[in-house]
Amino acid sequence: MNIIEVRDVSMRFNMAKERVDNLKEFFIKKAKGTLKFEEFYALKNVSLTVERGDVYGLVGLNGSGKSTLLKVVAGVLKPTTGTAVVRGVIAPLIELGAGFDMDLTARENIYLNGAVLGLETAFIDSKFDEIVEFSELREFLDVPLKNYSSGMVARIAFAIATVTKPDVLIADEILSVGDFLFQKKCEQRMKELMSGGTTVLIVSHSIEQIERLCNKVAWLDHGRIKMDGPVEQVCEAYKELDPDAAAEQEARGKK
Numbered sequence: 233m234n235i236i237e238v239r240d241v242s243m244r245f246n247m248a249k250e251r252v253d254n255l256k257e258f259f260i261k262k263a264k265g266t267l268k269f270e271e272f273y274a275l276k277n278v279s280l281t282v283e284r285g286d287v288y289g290l291v292g293l294n295g296s297g298k299s300t301l302l303k304v305v306a307g308v309l310k311p312t313t314g315t316a317v318v319r320g321v322i323a324p325l326i327e328l329g330a331g332f333d334m335d336l337t338a339r340e341n342i343y344l345n346g347a348v349l350g351l352e353t354a355f356i357d358s359k360f361d362e363i364v365e366f367s368e369l370r371e372f373l374d375v376p377l378k379n380y381s382s383g384m385v386a387r388i389a390f391a392i393a394t395v396t397k398p399d400v401l402i403a404d405e406i407l408s409v410g411d412f413l414f415q416k417k418c419e420q421r422m423k424e425l426m427s428g429g430t431t432v433l434i435v436s437h438s439i440e441q442i443e444r445l446c447n448k449v450a451w452l453d454h455g456r457i458k459m460d461g462p463v464e465q466v467c468e469a470y471k472e473l474d475p476d477a478a479a480e481q482e483a484r485g486k487k
């Protein structure tokens with residue numbers, strides 16, 4: 233049974249061709265019709281299916297469209313064409329700090345972020361200690377999040393998102409900002425969730441991590457799926473990527 237179905241998704245962004253320094257200038261140019269945009273496709277005809285229980289990895293060079301695809305699956309971005317369907321409750325860990333207010337303390341943010349994820353206050357009350365234990369940040373609970381390091385924010389975000397046993401966990405590189413001990417702990421919790429039936433869609437630049445965690449992988453290249461399938465096969469091919477060929481291809485793409 234497919235829990236995630238992405239069908240023929242393309243995502244177009246309009247990129248400004250010239251620099252506009254302020255809002256006033258933007259509106260004047262807009263009113264005059266002199267704003268120039270260049271269309272850019274971050275994703276082009278992407279289709280993929282994730283089955284219940286899969287741990288699905290996305291790999292690809294910088295700018296290949298991995299985060300954009302995760303955002304489309306999480307419903308944060310509406311694709312220009314195509315559809316993305318997820319059958320179940322999603323816990324998105326997409327952008328560090330999304331769903332947090334940096335001026336509030338960690339304690340307040342646990343409730344705020346919980347509410348953003350649709351959790352009841354009574355449920356957060358009952359899980360509060362578990363979240364704090366997992367993130368190992370008890371002594372910083374009353375410190376505003378703006379004074380946290382990125383790894384500390386990731387700890388809180390991961391602890392809240394995984395306290396619910398979601399149907400689908402979507403994680404974008406967020407684990408990479410945690411130290412190696414915390415990464416281990418996150419992987420352990422992900423494995424627990426997976427054995428409880430959670431499906432995982434994860435982006436990582438660590439091929440070792442992808443090989444350790446995933447059973448299937450898609451390799452994105454300039455917004456298209458270059459290859460997908462069993463983890464060994466795709467990772468082997470991706471690791472073979474010749475840096476000179478990649479640079480040449482990159483240069484051709486920019487022309």
Ligand SMILES: Nc1ncnc2c1ncn2[C@@H]1O[C@H](COP(=O)(O)OP(=O)(O)OP(=O)(O)O)[C@@H](O)[C@H]1O
Nearest residue numbers: 245246247274292293294295296297298299300301
């Ligand atoms: N909101 C946006 N407006 C314009 N262009 C965007 C926007 N978001 C992403 N892009 C462009 O889309 C392309 C794909 O970006 P994306 O963040 O999905 O890549 P990625 O594979 O996750 O890269 P990385 O490995 O560097 O995180 C990039 O060229 C990026 O500049």
